[in-house]
Amino acid sequence: MESKSKFKSKPTDPNASSFRDWYPQTVPRPSPVRDAIRQCLTAQPRHGWSLDELLGQLHRVDVSADFSTVFRALNWLEGEGEVRRVDLGDGKARYEADTGHHEHVRCSSCGTVSEVPGCLVQGSTQLVEATTGFSITDHRLVFSGLCPTCKPS
Numbered sequence: 616m617e618s619k620s621k622f623k624s625k626p627t628d629p630n631a632s633s634f635r636d637w638y639p640q641t642v643p644r645p646s647p648v649r650d651a652i653r654q655c656l657t658a659q660p661r662h663g664w665s666l667d668e669l670l671g672q673l674h675r676v677d678v679s680a681d682f683s684t685v686f687r688a689l690n691w692l693e694g695e696g697e698v699r700r701v702d703l704g705d706g707k708a709r710y711e712a713d714t715g716h717h718e719h720v721r722c723s724s725c726g727t728v729s730e731v732p733g734c735l736v737q738g739s740t741q742l743v744e745a746t747t748g749f750s751i752t753d754h755r756l757v758f759s760g761l762c763p764t765c766k767p768s
Contacts, residue, residue, distance in 0.1 A: 649688045651678040656698060656712040662719060663701055663709035663728040703728055704757050722762035731758065 655672050656664065664672075666685055673680050680688075689710050692698040699713040703721050709728075718731035740751045760766075 646688060646691075647678060648673065648680045648684050649692060651676065651680075652685065652688050652692065653697065653712075656710065661728075662711050662730055663703050663721075664711065665707045665709055669710070702755060702757075704759070718756045718758065720758040720760060722765055723759045724761055724765040727762045727764070729762075731756075 651673050652669060655669060655676075666682060666689070669689070670680060670682060670685050673685065689698060689700075693700060693710070696713055698710050701709050701711060701719065703709055703719060705721070705726065716734050718733075718735055719728055720731055721728050736754060736756060740754070743749065744751055
């Protein structure tokens with residue numbers, strides 16, 4: 616019976632990079648930065664992390680990383696469907712764990728972001744399609760206002 620291992624046989628060419636030649640290309644290389652970002656995005660009840668905020672959090676938990684490493688890790692996680700980029704209207708790329716569709720509310724004073732559970736415009740897509748001729752494939756809705764801390768009593 617033939618073995619169906621993911622691993623290729625070790626290369627015989629002495630000039631070949633043995634690890635890269637026989638290690639399966641479908642298995643991602645281990646990455647402590649990706650693991651730490653994944654942990655940060657899933658363990659904390661927070662939305663809309665910027666790259667700077669993620670980098671600062673990684674440094675607080677003693678993970679050695681720089682801006683470009685965090686950027687590459689986020690792009691990889693986004694490509695795998697684990698993370699999604701969200702636009703919260705402040706001009707920064709922000710990221711969160713992809714936990715399903717939901718809307719956001721952002722404090723216009725301090726920038727705090729919270730999740731609005733569920734989809735508030737689901738029923739409106741048919742009306743938008745009928746009036747515009749577009750076929751709606753996605754949408755983003757961000758509410759703005761003052762958070763409980765910033766709003767006057």
